[in-house]
Amino acid sequence: MSDTSMPLEWTAQQWQNVQQTIYEEARRARVAARFLPLYGPIAADAETVPAEVLGVEKPTDPCACPEDRLHVSESEPLRITTIAVNVPLSSQQVAQPDLSAALSLFRRAANIIAHVEDALIFRGASGLPSGMPPVYRVTGGIPNHGLYDRGHQTKVPMNTGDELLKAVAHGIAELESRGYIGPYALALSSELFVISETPNPGTLVLPSDRIRPLIEGSLVRTGTLPPKDGVLVSLAGKPVEIVVAADIAAKFLQVSAEPRWIFRVSERFVLRVKERDAIETLIHI
Structure with missing residues (x-):
């Protein structure tokens, strides 16, 4: 050296x-x-x-x-x-x-x-x-522009764990319709990540436990995104x-x-x- x-x-x-x-x-x-x-x-x-x-x-x-x-x-x-x-x-x-x-x-x-x-x-x-x-x-x-501004947009309410799960499923369906398969990575804002780790009312099931089998990849939290938004990325074939x-x-x-x-x-x-x-x-x- x-x-x-x-x-x-x-x-x-x-x-x-x-x-x-x-x-x-x-x-x-x-x-x-x-x-x-x-x-x-x-x-x-x-x-x-x-x-x-x-x-x-x-x-x-x-x-x-x-x-x-x-x-x-x-x-x-x-x-x-x-x-x-x-x-x-x-x-x-x-x-x-x-x-x-x-x-x-x-x-x-x-x-x-x-x-x-x-x-x-x-x-x-x-x-x-x-x-x-x-x-x-x-x-x-x-x-x-970063990942957030370059992606196609899925605009849905995400106030609850069930709504977040539906949003992720819809996003995956949109990616698959364009020919992009899993595994997927999901980056959530801090607020959405809290929702993903909050049990559904009356159960001990976490929304994140239902999301992970769908994406088959990483689920991460980032403070760089707007309060209740997220980014879903297909990792197959290294497009990003x-x-x-x-x-x-x-x-x-x-x-x-x-x-x-x-x-x-x-x-x-x-x-x-x-x-x-x-x-x-x-x-x-």
């Missing part, structure tokens, strides 16, 4: 503890990455990736049969997004044998990055968390994926004049929606 990556005062084991702490915290805090397939890592210096949008086109040969055919659009490539948080450490914090203060700061930085990642994946630029400390920076490609250019990690930058040891925790990724028909957005009315 080069000197630009690891401060000279730390041992290889201490630096490994820092990187492991960051990785584990991000893995714990992420939501979308729990169910969306990951593609990569790709070249660390890549700035774009092919969009690979699947569609149907008319063949150039008028005698071709059938009349239409599948194709991958060579549309504008997707720009990779970078999320970064700088972590300044005092000389005393750097010198701690167990790095307890430093690990707390690195852990918090990883948590913030994971939340911003989910906000971008589910809602795009409009979903960036307003309550998050403004210590992060997003550069590169910032998507205008997260392209990873560089997984989350820390890098030592410099010693400032204060002095502070400045580190940067960052990751580089992009959401690739190859088939938007594989997404069904559940909207409460």
